[in-house]
Amino acid sequence: xxxxxxxxxxxxxxxxxxxNAGRLDNRLSFTRASTANVFDGSKHLSSDNLFTHSSxxxxxxxxxxxxxxxxxxLDPAGGSNAYTFLENTSSQYHNVxxxxxxNESWSLTVYGKQNTGSRYLQLRFYAAPNNYETAxxxxxxxxxxTASGPSSGFTNVTATQTASGNGFYKCTIKATGxxxxxxxxxxxxxTATSLDAYGVTPYTGDNTSSIDIAFASLTTTGATxxxxxxxxxxxxxxxxxVSKSNNIGRFDHTTDGQxxxxxxxxxxxxxxxxxxxxxxxxxxxxxxxxxxAISPAGTLTADLVTLxxxxxxxxxVFQYMSVTSGTTYTISxxxxxxxxxxVTLRPNTGFASNLVTFxxxxxxxVSNAGGLxxxxxxxxxxxxxxxxxxxxNATVSNATCxxxxxxxxxxTVTATGDSYRGILLWGAQWEASSFASSLVDTxxxxxxxxxxxxxxxxxxxxxxxxxxxxxxxxxxxxxxENTGGGQVLLGVHKDDDxxxxxxTRRTNKRIALVSGGGVSSSLEESSWYDGKTALSxxxxxxxxxxxxxxVLTDTxxxxxxxxxxxxxVGNLDSGTAYQMNGHVKRVALYGEALSDENLVSLTx
Amino acid sequence: MLKFDDxxxxxxxxxxxxxxxxxxTDPENPVETEWEHRPKFRNIDTLGVIYTGGSWDSxxxxxxxPVAQPxxxxxxxxxxxxxxxxxxxxxxxxxxxxxxxxxx
Numbered sequence: 041x042x043x044x045x046x047x048x049x050x051x052x053x054x055x056x057x058x059x060n061a062g063r064l065d066n067r068l069s070f071t072r073a074s075t076a077n078v079f080d081g082s083k084h085l086s087s088d089n090l091f092t093h094s095s096x097x098x099x100x101x102x103x104x105x106x107x108x109x110x111x112x113x114l115d116p117a118g119g120s121n122a123y124t125f126l127e128n129t130s131s132q133y134h135n136v137x138x139x140x141x142x143n144e145s146w147s148l149t150v151y152g153k154q155n156t157g158s159r160y161l162q163l164r165f166y167a168a169p170n171n172y173e174t175a176x177x178x179x180x181x182x183x184x185x186t187a188s189g190p191s192s193g194f195t196n197v198t199a200t201q202t203a204s205g206n207g208f209y210k211c212t213i214k215a216t217g218x219x220x221x222x223x224x225x226x227x228x229x230x231t232a233t234s235l236d237a238y239g240v241t242p243y244t245g246d247n248t249s250s251i252d253i254a255f256a257s258l259t260t261t262g263a264t265x266x267x268x269x270x271x272x273x274x275x276x277x278x279x280x281x282v283s284k285s286n287n288i289g290r291f292d293h294t295t296d297g298q299x300x301x302x303x304x305x306x307x308x309x310x311x312x313x314x315x316x317x318x319x320x321x322x323x324x325x326x327x328x329x330x331x332x333a334i335s336p337a338g339t340l341t342a343d344l345v346t347l348x349x350x351x352x353x354x355x356x357v358f359q360y361m362s363v364t365s366g367t368t369y370t371i372s373x374x375x376x377x378x379x380x381x382x383v384t385l386r387p388n389t390g391f392a393s394n395l396v397t398f399x400x401x402x403x404x405x406v407s408n409a410g411g412l413x414x415x416x417x418x419x420x421x422x423x424x425x426x427x428x429x430x431x432x433n434a435t436v437s438n439a440t441c442x443x444x445x446x447x448x449x450x451x452t453v454t455a456t457g458d459s460y461r462g463i464l465l466w467g468a469q470w471e472a473s474s475f476a477s478s479l480v481d482t483x484x485x486x487x488x489x490x491x492x493x494x495x496x497x498x499x500x501x502x503x504x505x506x507x508x509x510x511x512x513x514x515x516x517x518x519x520x521e522n523t524g525g526g527q528v529l530l531g532v533h534k535d536d537d538x539x540x541x542x543x544t545r546r547t548n549k550r551i552a553l554v555s556g557g558g559v560s561s562s563l564e565e566s567s568w569y570d571g572k573t574a575l576s577x578x579x580x581x582x583x584x585x586x587x588x589x590x591v592l593t594d595t596x597x598x599x600x601x602x603x604x605x606x607x608x609v610g611n612l613d614s615g616t617a618y619q620m621n622g623h624v625k626r627v628a629l630y631g632e633a634l635s636d637e638n639l640v641s642l643t644x
Numbered sequence: 645m646l647k648f649d650d651x652x653x654x655x656x657x658x659x660x661x662x663x664x665x666x667x668x669t670d671p672e673n674p675v676e677t678e679w680e681h682r683p684k685f686r687n688i689d690t691l692g693v694i695y696t697g698g699s700w701d702s703x704x705x706x707x708x709x710p711v712a713q714p715x716x717x718x719x720x721x722x723x724x725x726x727x728x729x730x731x732x733x734x735x736x737x738x739x740x741x742x743x744x745x746x747x748x
Contacts, residue, residue, distance in 0.1 A: 073687045073721040074748040309689060309745065324702055360700055389704045437710050438700045480748045488745045490689045492721060615682065 048638040052513075052628040054503035054607070058302040059625035062291045067502045068609075070289045074492035077337075077479050078290035078303055079279045079419070084338030086278035086421035087267050090140050090258045091222075094269040097123045097136050097253060106134035106245060107226060115254040116151050116205035116460040117379055122254035124155055127226050127245030134245055137164075137223035144260040145196065145216040150224050150253060151208040154179045157249025162225035162232070163213045164239050167193060172239035175199035176232045177211040179251065184211070187232035189239055193217050202329060204346075205460030208254065210329075212264050222258050226251055262340045265333040265378055265464065278420030281336045281467075281479065289496070290478075292623055295418050301516065301625035304610030307493040308477045311470040312359060315482035318343040318465055323357035325350045326445075327459060335466040336374050336419050341483070344378055345445065346462030347454060354452045356386075358442040361470055363390040363432040371441040372427035372469045372476035374419065377401065379461030380454075382446045387412070387430040390439030397449060398426045400463070406449040413474070425467075427476040441470070475520030477621060493619055496609040500532070500602060503629065507603030509578040510540070511630040513642050516610075517570040518545045518622035526550060527620040529573065530627050531612035534605035541612040542573050544620075552584045553612075556598035563592040572643035578633035588644030591636040645743065646734040647715040651692070654716045657731060659683055685726050691717040691745055721747055 056065055062081075064070055093099035098109045106128055113122035127134040152161035164174040170191040175184040177199075184199035194217035202210045228243045235241055255266045267274040279297070284290050292303040314320040316335065318328045325348045332344035347355045363369060375383055377400040384397040394410030403418050413429030432439065444452040445463045467479045480491045500506070514530040526546025533539040537558040543550040545568060552563040552575050563575075563584045575584040582597040606613075609627055610620035634642070648654040665678035694717055698710030717736075722728050 071686075071723060073723060076748060307687065307689065322702070360698075360704070362695070437695060437698060438704045438706060440704065485746075487743050489748045490719070490745060491748045492687045495686070614686070616686070 048634055048642065050630055050632060050634060050638070053505045053631040054498065055628040057626045058291065059299045062299065064289050068496060068498045070494070070496045071287055072492050072494040073286060074490065075283050075285055076290060076305070076491050077281050077283050077481065079293045080282045080291060081293040081297060081299070082280045082282060083277045084280045084334070085261055085275065086334050087263060087265065087274065087276045088259050088261060089267045089269050089274040090260070091138055091256050092269050092271060092273055094256050095121050095254055102136040102138060104133070104136035104223070106130035106132055107136070113252050114206050116208040116458065118206060118456060118458050122252045124250050124252050125226050126250040127159065127247065129245050129247050131244040132242050133225060133240050135223050135225040137221045139221045140258060141220050142260070143218040145214070145262055146219060146222070147212060147214045147259045147262050147264055148222050149210060149212040149257045149264045149266070151204055151255045152177060152179050152211050153208045153252040155250040155252050157246065159249045159251050160227040160230050161211055161251055161253070162227040162240070163211060164223040164225060165194065165213065165215050165217070165219045166221050166223065166239060167218050168220070169237040173197050173213065173215040173217070174232050174235065174239040175213040176227050176230060177201045177209060178230045179209050181209065184213070185231035186213070187235055187239070203459065205458035208252070210264070214262065224253060224256060261334050263333045264329070265344060276421045278336065278423065280338045281419070295420050301623040302496065302609070303478065303623055304494050304496060305477050305491065305621045306616060306619035307490060308471050308473060308480065309488060309490040310480035310482050311361060311472070311488050312468050313482050313486045313488055314359070314484060315468045316341050316343070316466045317484040318345050318357060321357045321359055325353055325355045325457065326357055333376070333464045336423050337481070342376070342464045342466040344462055345465055346460060347457045349459050350457040352453060352455060353457065354444055355446070355454060355457065356442040356444040356452070358440040360438045360440060362437040363435065363439040365432050365435045367472055368429060368431045368474050370413070370427055370429040370471055370473045370476050372425055373443060373465060374423055374425050374467040375400065376423045376464040378464050380445045380447055380463055382406070382449055383426065383463060384444040384446065384452050385426065385428040386442045386444065387428060388440045388442060390432050390434050390436040391430045392433055394430065395452070396428045398424070399449060400424060415476070425476070429474055473520070475621070477519070493616060495611065495614065498607050500605045500607060503607070505602070505629060505631050507601060508631065509599065509633040510602065511574065511576040511632065511634040512540060512542060513572070513574045513626070513628040514542050514624065515572040515626045516622055516624040518620055520545070520621060526618065527622070528608070528612040528618040529610065529620055529624060531608040531618070532602055532605050532629070533608060533613040534600070534602050538600035538602060538605070539612065540575065540577065540600060541618065542575060544568070544570060551586050552582070554582050554597050554600060556600035559598050561594045561597045563594065565589070574634065574639040574642045576634045576639055581633070583636055583639060585639040585643050588640050591639055645736045645740060646718045646720065646731055647736050648718070648734055649715065651716045654690070654718055655681060657734070658685065658688055658718065658720070685720045685728070686723055687721040689719040689745065689747070691719065694744055719745060719747065
């Protein structure tokens, strides 16, 4: 049954369908004195690789010549997916390439390793004669040598070479411009000199010199993470975590695009500086490649953190944090597998040491022996947001929640430190909270940052309600539990003696509180329920139902005087004590008392 | 950023002490028995004592103790209608070039 099917015949004085409208009625007043993030339903290109057969260079997808290709060689990850490129006696080029055209910001990344003789790796973007960009990598760690064609139309050209696993170097050339193909060459020269009109130095091969090649990637995002392809190119889109300006409401969406309604949250601080900058984190036995992949925000800001070369050991990152004994903290992190599937969060110094291990191949928690609060939520293109909640047992300034990355669900020790496999990290958050609120990204800043509380309200005078019998309906879901004041999904407040609140997540399972002339009563359920709640008030009668359950009634509650009151969505009043953290899909206010049947019908 | 002498001074300037319970033994003269501090501003971000320095080895052992800086620190961001003129004397000037905390 749809919402409209169960709607009573009575007409609401005010109704807001946040989930379906995706906008705010102009009678509503929304404030938030800071920016805030939300998955607003938009998407971005999250990863791509426009090469097919990205590591099977003897496939017909690769053109070129002058080399004998031998498969089955040791690759950077310890597998056997690399190729030896042995130059033959051709006097021309010794290369492979694929025809890929377009005007983009290109990134060409190939893993290369010296084999026999003294040969080097050359990567090349080609548009037309004398219009090219190329770089030669010595496969020994020196700065790459780059060259531009005399008529080059490319801009933003860079080249980098980074030591990787099993003797390979990760070699990348980036350039913005129009290409017709991208090529991978064996080069006799260690620098980009004596080039012809096509950006190559032809030479006669000796039939003995060779280099090893693996994992070719051509992206349009600037990313250098590797996404293997076979017969089809790789191109994946993901929901975008978007920053909304001050005083702009946030309409949240699930990963598959379903509207969750308006997100209302209280104030929260990300106590981590450098939340998306692993370069400034501490760690052990790990290597960092900054800005290697596209983050859930759609920006090239995700860092690749890999194992170093140490075998039979742990590999992890962390920051030292100050914690106060007795305070509950939630640590969250956006993470994606990049060769390793297991990530462990371990609150340690300042906390009882416990490990929670997540499997990034299927989005599950595989171990949590300490029974900590923990979650893993997909956010698109194999990215997850993982979190752990723990209460500090000491006041210290060197608390940690280390992030281990490993190959096993049962141990944080990785057998082989190959300097290649790792994880992508972005958007770390450490907050004094029992749940993970929306990300306050501190990015590459040394400052921590605070998201301001949100308020959504409308004056009853603006919706034509002037007091008397009243009914409320709301549908929403709160995040986390609140063992204190609880959270209010919908409130009508004139003063502390005359008010109505639709409650959730309070210790006593309260679903409603009403104060009329200073006399208060509440309706309490047998358990917590998130969902649809409806209340009806008339003289000396309060009734309510949640999710179609049996109507609860209090026949002694005086009707509050709500003439001149204000309706608050996600709060009881303008204060912070009853601030909701969660989603509200729909709310309605009726200027009359609905029947019990209508209450059940509305909430079923 | 605001810098107060201590937490109590910050509470005095940033919060109203409001009675929430009374002893009504004498109905004509109720006596306040419980209070709560209600914020004068919707957006108050308390940093408290700021520490600088401090270093630890990779096992978390303290090499150099962090040093507490004097004062109790808070950030506020005023909404329309919120008057902060009584806080002018507590504003840190010049504004820190690398603030410990910012509003998102």
